[in-house]
Amino acid sequence: GDSVTQMEGPVTLSEEAFLTINCTYTATGYPSLFWYVQYPGEGLQLLLKATKADDKGSNKGFEATYRKETTSFHLEKGSVQVSDSAVYFCALSVGGTYKYIFGTGTRLKVLA
């Protein structure tokens, strides 16, 4: 079945370090891909999305490219800030339906 696999955390970085959080997926059809972020004590918020192969989603300095050949959607940011500390979820929506599959989440901690 459809699934999303994320790298396990926690990921601890110093401020201004480069961030990569890996995400790979398995899906039938053509899913849309998402990254959501969850700050402590809050619900999830959409960070970025991509709806077809080779699309690049970007927001707040974060980027991810929909790679169909490697079934990946890795999240990157060139210079993280303390305020980026949160849990990041990779997700897909199953093509043609409204079912959503989320990864297990990766906790990011950025130290000043």
Place this chain on the structure above:
Amino acid sequence: EAQVTQNPRYLITVTGKKLTVTCSQNMNHEYMSWYRQDPGLGLRQIYYSMNVEVTDKGDVPEGYKVSRKEKRNFPLILESPSPNQTSLYFCASSTRTSGSNEQFFGPGTRLTVL
């Protein structure tokens, strides 16, 4: 302010005592969904609704019921809660133009079943 609200935010109950968690959105969204979040398992979809009176099962529907009698409300019902339903629950909503639409999440309901 556009938002999804859930009530209660925290609930401690005992096995077998029926409960309802309410969810309401003020964005006129057609699509609404319930998730549970558990450590190491991420978010798993319980039920979703495409519109009034239209609901469908997600990946983990056992032990839950939902109803969608009004567009803005999508309550989650646990008829006979059990300890394995202790979890953090999120309601979400979105427009229904495609499956790539952004979901807006509520603040969560932390449920403990003793």
